[in-house]
Structure formats: structure tokens, C-alpha cells
Amino acid sequence: MLDQAVNQNHSISRLVENGLSFPTVSEACDLNTLIELMGVETAIRSNAEIYGEAEPASHLYKLIDGSVRTYKILNDGRRQITAFYLPGDIFGLELGDKYTVSAEAIHDCKVLRIKRSVVVSLAVTNNTITRDLWNATAVELHRAQSHVALLIKSALERVADFLLEMNERSVSDCELDLSMSRQDIADYLGLRIESVSRSLSQLQATETIKVEKSRHVVLRNRAALKRMNA
């Protein structure tokens, strides 16, 4: 059943990529529907690059399964992770024609991939899609602004923020499965891996969290975590 869906996506996609009109898609369709209908399901191996900074921004992605990090490498070699994407998130959206960050799979992933040129040309006449593109960019902007606010905080506050952010974006109970390594977290928070580790230990010492396994954290006192934020 899944295979069938994938194949169908392929054929729809090809139709439109070949320039044939597709009334239901091009008229009253939103961005998410467009990706679901026309996106090509693609598997990506753990740690594989999905696209690289400064490459032509050829595709737009919706993450189905797994997790993705986007990052920039600064000229001294430091890596700044700009965002983590979880299932359901759209990524790879660029206004300009080059990617401004690189994207990598954190694990084996499944994504829906759609040609940017298709989306952009549909957007010319489809206001809903243009609005969705705006909307998606605005969501990214809010995340980036939160990230700025995060980076001026202390190490402990950054880690607390990070745990809450991940918690809110996942199932949102008190159990938290982190898909990324300590190094990824450190590069996202602008800290060293040792500082992340120490902050987690400190939060555990104050009974705020419990690090059951290194990738599995229980939030024992979310109020205390929230009190650390701004």
C-alpha cells in the first residue's frame, strides 16, 4: 500500500515536471497537500548529506521519518547547527536559489521531496501556496529568533531551553528521546560537549531531570526548567 502510494507520487510528479497541467494540484491546493500528492518518497542514510550550503536550492523536503540537522561551517572550522527537524517538518525552503545551510540525516530518514521549481511556478498563480511558503518562512524566522535569544544565556539555561524545546516538539509528555548526539546538541547551543554534559549532570543533581540513558531523559520538574528561561 505504501509502495503503491510512492509509485503514484512518482507519476504525478513526472506529469507536472514535464509541464503537463494538473488542474486539481495547481488550483486550490495548499503546500502541504502539494508535497503529499507530488512529493517523491526518498530514503536517506544516516549521516548522509541531503544538500550542501551554496548548492542550487533544487528541492523542498518534508520529513516523514527520522531526524535532520542543518548547519553552517564557519571559516575556522566550527560547526553551527541552525536547526533540528523532526517528522512532519518542512525543510530546505529557500527564497533565493541557493541553500544557505547544509542538511544531513541524523539517522536513516524518509522524506518527501519536491522540485523547488515546481512549487515556485505553482506559487505564481496559487496564492495559497505562496501564503504557505510565507508561513513556513515565518516559522523558521521564529525559530531563528528564539535561537538568538538562547545563545546569550548561560550554559545551564541553554540546555534547559533545549530540553523544553525538544519536549514540546515531540510527544510532549515527560519522557524525552533525543535523536541527536551530545556533539550535535553542543553545536546547536554554541557550547562545548563537556559543558552540555556538565549542565545535564547539574540538572540531574537538582532532581530537575533524570538522564536514564544518554539519549533518554525524563523531565522531573518542568516548572523548574521553565523558570530558567526568558
Added chain:
Amino acid sequence: MLDQAVNQNHSISRLVENGLSFPTVSEACDLNTLIELMGVETAIRSNAEIYGEAEPASHLYKLIDGSVRTYKILNDGRRQITAFYLPGDIFGLELGDKYTVSAEAIHDCKVLRIKRSVVVSLAVTNNTITRDLWNATAVELHRAQSHVALLIKSALERVADFLLEMNERSVSDCELDLSMSRQDIADYLGLRIESVSRSLSQLQATETIKVEKSRHVVLRNRAALKRMNA
């Protein structure tokens, strides 16, 4: 002549705000033209608040003269300046219905102000305007991403970055007139005022810049400044 233009803007604006149709504006018009045609010219005193975080996002602004800072106050009282706006820039653009930052005039300013509801309702049928809103949001996103990259750098690098950014956004020769105080710069860069001052002194000691007056800086070796960036 200027007064006349202002009055005319007022009347056009009222027409549309009262729900009368205005074919030339609502059809083939872009966002900038819309603001120029319908924006109400407003003067804002130095240090006056233009809007506050979490207030209803009632207006969209184009800065004509002066400069503006937007910021968030974190819960421990720290102020994070998120952006500086210079003449020609659009600000106050929100996707949601509340402002996510506060905006203040750094000096006496002139702005063109337009109701958000007008822009948004025109955007429903005018794809060019929707696209321009997307575009403006994408510009903000790029700035925010650069800001993230900036905040993981050393104090010296942040200050060098800042000088280059301001230089590129102004007339772009080697003379740089800073419209903001050291405290504003510090709150933008996530540093203390003393660290900003020391970094400037250090850049001056290496003949990279010359601080002629505290608000007027000459870039003597732009290549050296650029070499500090990532």
C-alpha cells in the same frame, strides 16, 4: 510639497480603511508601492516606543528617516536587540497577530505606517503582495541566521562583523556613522559595553579601524576585518 504628499496619503488610506475599493492599489501593486501610496507618514520621537512585544500587530512600517531598534526583554531583565533598521527597511512585519519584539526609535524618525489588516486582506487576492511579504520575511530570516552565527564568535569577531554589517548597509565607503549607542551595540552582540569598547580599542590599536568620534568610525583595513569573519 512633502506636506501635500502626506495629506494625500492620509486620504487614500482612509478610503481603503473604510472599505471602499481602490482598483489600482488592490490589483497589480507590490508591497513597497502599496506602502508608498497608502502609508501614513508619521514622526516618532527619539527613544519612543513604536510598538511593544505581545501587543496586537496592527501596523507595518517602512522607515524613511532615522533608525530603529527591535528587541526582546528576557525574564532576568537582559535586553537582546534583534535588529537595527535603517532608512528604506520594512519592519513590524508579523505573520501572527502579535508583535514578537518591541520596536523603538533610536533617534527622531519618520516612518510610513500602513494597517496590517489592509495589507493582509489585499494579499489574499494579490499574489505579488503575498510574495513580497514572503520575501520580506525571508530577508529577516537571513538576518536572524547571520545573527546566530555571530553570537558564537569571540568578542573581537562580533564587533568586526558588526562594523562590516553596518558598513554594507550604509553608504558603503570606509566612513561609518553609527546611529546607536555602545549599549545598543552590546545588547545586539550579546556582550557587555566594556567588551565592545575594548574590542574597538583593540581594532584601533592594530590600525584596522580608527574611532574618530565614538559614533564615527573609519574602516582602515576592511580586508583584515573580513578575515575575522566566518
Added chain:
DNA sequence: CGACCATTTGATATGGATCAAGCGATGTGG
């Protein structure tokens, strides 16, 4: 001229980086 405010400079403290070692989980070969 004198008061005030912004900025710079100096002295010291501190949080996070760095360097280094230990620990625990996972996997491999004997």
C-alpha cells in the same frame, strides 16, 4: 565653567573552554 552622561581603561572574578583521564555501552575476535 561645571555638571552630567557616554565611553574608555584598569583590576579582579568567574563561567565555560581546554586538556586530560575515566567510565560505560556496544561490538569483535578468539
Added chain:
DNA sequence: CCACATCGCTTGATCCATATCAAATGGTCG
């Protein structure tokens, strides 16, 4: 099934960049 290598993470010791505290300087305005 166990010894051992490896990798990711934690913990410890020390260092350094920036914060903090304090004072001096300079520019502006009455």
C-alpha cells in the same frame, strides 16, 4: 562467553576570555 578495542559520554583540573566592579576620561549642554 569472555577479553579487549572502540566510541560516546562524563568527570576532573586548569586556563582564559569576558563579565564584573571601579575609576578616569571626554564630550555635550546649560
